Amino acid sequence: TQLLEQSPQFLSIQEGENLTVYCNSSSVFSSLQWYRQEPGEGPVLLVTVVTGGEVKKLKRLTFQFGDARKDSSLHITAAQPGDTGLYLCAGAHGTGTASKLTFGTGTRLQVTL
Amino acid sequence: NAGVTQTPKFRVLKTGQSMTLLCAQDMNHEYMYWYRQDPGMGLRLIHYSVGEGTTAKGEVPDGYNVSRLKKQNFLLGLESAAPSQTSVYFCASSSRDLATYNSPLHFGNGTRLTVT
Numbered sequence: 001t002q003l004l005e006q007s008p009q010f011l012s013i014q015e016g017e018n019l020t021v022y023c024n025s026s027s028v029f030s031s032l033q034w035y036r037q038e039p040g041e042g043p044v045l046l047v048t049v050v051t052g053g054e055v056k057k058l059k060r061l062t063f064q065f066g067d068a069r070k071d072s073s074l075h076i077t078a079a080q081p082g083d084t085g086l087y088l089c090a091g092a093h094g095t096g097t098a099s100k101l102t103f104g105t106g107t108r109l110q111v112t113l
Numbered sequence: 114n115a116g117v118t119q120t121p122k123f124r125v126l127k128t129g130q131s132m133t134l135l136c137a138q139d140m141n142h143e144y145m146y147w148y149r150q151d152p153g154m155g156l157r158l159i160h161y162s163v164g165e166g167t168t169a170k171g172e173v174p175d176g177y178n179v180s181r182l183k184k185q186n187f188l189l190g191l192e193s194a195a196p197s198q199t200s201v202y203f204c205a206s207s208s209r210d211l212a213t214y215n216s217p218l219h220f221g222n223g224t225r226l227t228v229t
Contacts, residue, residue, distance in 0.1 A: 009153065030212045042117070042203050042220025043156070050215055088155060092212040097163040099212030100171070103148075103155040 003027070004091055004104035012110045013079055021074040021087055021107045029091030032065055032072045033101065037086040079111045115139050119204050119221035126194040126228045134189040134224050136204030144207045145187040146171075146218065147179060149200040156203065162187055163210075194228045201225050 031050045035043035049065035056063045062075040089104040148156040158171030162181040178190045205218040
């Protein structure tokens with residue numbers, strides 16, 4: 001069973017601060033996706049990282065996939081209230097029609113003025 | 114542009130009652146999934162389908178059944194609801210298999226179910 005642990009579980013920061021969310025596993029994943037979920041809605045994909053060591057940037061968000069494809073991080077620079085939400089990492093594993101996504105435990109971020 | 118639509122949005126059941134959650138997608142996606150979301154546990158896969166007429170068990174299938182009679186619809190059934198099934202249920206779809214093509218999941222907005 002693949003497990004993904006995210007840390008921290010909760011994060012409350014002020015606007016303008018920087019933060020990093022970690023997603024760790026002992027399993028290897030073929031790719032890793034990051035989603036953001038807002039209250040009353042389903043998760044929405046932010047990015048997919050595929051290659052070990054890959055770094056992707058989405059405006060103020062920087063995503064990195066670990067060299068061994070077992071872990072990932074999300075760094076937000078100069079957080080804004082609009083960044084508030086639940087951040088979920090999800091690792092893809094298996095092959096063909098048996099492939100699945102295993103989700104992390106989630107990091108709830110609150111950014112205040 | 115509806116995407117993935119779940120009905121109902123909220124439901125309260127008494128222990129032992131049954132119900133069906135409906136998921137409909139208009140993106141012609143082959144793959145559909147049912148997840149449950151509980152605090153501190155992320156999203157856990159209940160059942161999934163890789164095409165019309167096919168279903169398979171996920172991580173937490175006990176107490177649930179599913180059917181995929183039409184490509185666009187994926188139904189989740191609870192035959193005899195238990196308080197442990199109190200959760201938020203999400204349906205998702207993808208166009209291709211998740212690992213080979215790094216396909217994203219497209220989620221509905223969830224059904225909040227309370228079993229008393």
